[in-house]
Amino acid sequence: LLGAAVGLADVDGFLFTGRLSVRTHPWLADHVVHGAVVVPGTAFVELAIRAGDEVGYNTLEELIIESPLILPEHGGVQVQVAVGAPEQQAGRRPVTVYSRPQDATADTDWTRHAGGFLGTGAAAASSALNEWPPQGADPVDVGEIYQDLATAGLPYGPLFQGLRAAWRRDREIFAEVA
Incomplete structure (x- = not known):
């Protein structure tokens, strides 16, 4: 998704660039x-992680998607992923994702889509599930979920239909996704 990278001259930061379109990345057409x-949230995660890997920050600590990235019917968008200088005390780097139309002029504003932080080391440990499905969780019928989503205006294409099984326990949802 990213094609070029450059270190910034005036700060200890980096800029990564790329172009996205349905023509060059046809799988994106399955996320409507x-x-x-709409570029899926997982693509923003991939962009941030890839940039982090390039600068030695292998953990995505946080990523907040601030605005959707809608691809045009024709043409595409320019994408920039900016990795800022390391924060002295926190030991992490800020990361932001921007876009603008591929045929934009130099004075066309960039839209900020996501921002967060990259870190180093192992990801934080999560609570372990020693039993699957989790004790006390009730099965959810996933047979009609994608049809219900399509009716609601979210017609996931085949590449985005990975839900295999789901369970609910109070306000928690557990899922098998492939």
């Missing part, structure tokens, strides 16, 4: 929201 092709 109310009739528009």
Whole structure:
């Protein structure tokens, strides 16, 4: 998704660039929201992790998606992933994701889509599930979930239909996704 990288001259930061379109990345056409092709959240995660790997920050600590990235029917978008200087006390680097139309002029503003932080070391440990499905969780019928989502304006294409099984326990949802 990213094609070029450059270190910044005036700060200890980096800039990564790329272009996205349905023509160059046809799998994106399977992620439609109310009739528009929207770049999925997992693509923002991939962009941030890839940039982090390039600068030696192998953990995505946090990523907040601030605005959707809607791909145009024709053409594409320019993408920039900026990795800022390390924070002295926290030992992490800020990361942000921007885009603008591929045919934009130099004075066209960039849209900020996501921001977060990259870190180093192992990811934080999560609570272990010693039993699967989790004790006390009730099965959820996943047979009609994608049809219900399509009716609601979220017609997931085949590449985004990975839900295999699900369970609910109070306000928690557990899922098998492939």
